[in-house]
Amino acid sequence: MFDLIRRIVFWWSYPRHLPHPASREFLDTYEWAQVRYQVLLKYRDKPCMACGCGPKQGVWLNVDHIKPRKTHPHLALSVDNCQILCNLCNKGKGNWDSTDWR
Ligand SMILES: [Zn+2]
Numbered sequence: 001m002f003d004l005i006r007r008i009v010f011w012w013s014y015p016r017h018l019p020h021p022a023s024r025e026f027l028d029t030y031e032w033a034q035v036r037y038q039v040l041l042k043y044r045d046k047p048c049m050a051c052g053c054g055p056k057q058g059v060w061l062n063v064d065h066i067k068p069r070k071t072h073p074h075l076a077l078s079v080d081n082c083q084i085l086c087n088l089c090n091k092g093k094g095n096w097d098s099t100d101w102r
Contacts, residue, residue: 010074021076022069031077036063039082048086049101050093059086068095 019025026032040063047054048061055061064085067075075081083102085093093099 007074021073026069026076035077035079035082038079039063039084042079043084046084048089049083050085050089050099053086053088059088061086062090064090064093066100067098070095071098 015031018029018031043049048059053059061084063082065072065076066081066083069076072081083100085101
């Protein structure tokens with residue numbers, strides 16, 4: 001019930017100029033860049049939260065949406081819905097899983 005209310009409030013206040021949270025274009029927005037940066041500050045120096053690999057092992061790290069943007073667009077700009085995953089773990093997770101690795 002609260003999730004439904006959260007979704008309604010989200011879409012009510014979602015800026016019209018922003019692309020849909022599940023779109024590729026969303027990742028190029030200033031709003032997402034700000035959230036992404038806050039997550040990087042929060043988890044500074046942390047390796048991939050799933051496998052433990054980091055830049056020393058030659059992997060790229062991504063800021064991942066724990067609950068996918070496709071199914072939970074209202075959480076797309078929530079720092080609390082983000083974790084750090086390497087390229088491979090992020091690719092494997094896709095948008096079908098919502099495991100919190102933190
Ligand atoms: Zn990983």
